[in-house]
Amino acid sequence: MPIALEIISPEKLLLARDVDMVVIPGTEGDIGVLPGHSKLITGLRGGLVDIYEKNQVTDRFFVSGGFAEITESRIAVLADEIVPQADLDAGKAAEALAQAKAAYEAVNQNDTDAYREASDKLISAQAMVDAIAPGKAEK
Template identity: 75%
Template sequence: MPLVLEIISPEKLLLSRDVDMVVIPGTEGDIGVLPGHSKLITGLRGGLVDIYENNTITDRFFVPGGFAEVTESYCAVLADGIIRQSDLDPAKAAEAVTAAQAAYDATDMNNEEAYRLATDRLISAQAMVDSISPQRSDKV
């Protein structure tokens, strides 16, 4: 019994298909979702969404954040944005980290909301760099 996966960005439905498993970057760690998974709604941190078919990663997408809804037979990834891993640009990723670090350094640490947003942006930018790093031998 396959799992129906939908990946939805603010602009459009990017993907809708049956998969064997998907691994999503949850805020508390990566979550492997198989058919029969318990119902769950979770936030997403910046990281890779890995799509498995026949025990092989067939597609990999970077999401900077968002939410995921999981049921026994369905997983919806509601991403703030989405980029196919192979389309990630190392120079743009490095620029994003530099900009996020500058914004973080300029943040009023007494403003909890501003601090949270700046921290999330920096973590997501660094996750993008990590997603394209040459040390990742599991690229598709």
């Protein structure tokens, strides 16, 4: 039995189809979602969304963060920013990482909101760099 997957960015519905399994990068760790998963709402950290069909990864997307809503029969991934892994650009990723690092170091650690945001950005940028280097991001 397949599970209905929707990947949605703020600008448009990116993908909607039935798949066998999805692995998403939750804030508390990666989550593999199979049909019949218990109802769950989770935040996402930066990382790769893997789509499995017939025990093989058919599509791989990089998300910079967002949310996912999971019910028994469907999963909706609300991504802040999403790109197919193949389209990631190493140069841009390195640049984003450098920017995030600078912002992280500049931020006032006592300002919890700004600090959390900067560290989220840093994690996401690091994940983007990792997602490009083959082998490194594989589990």
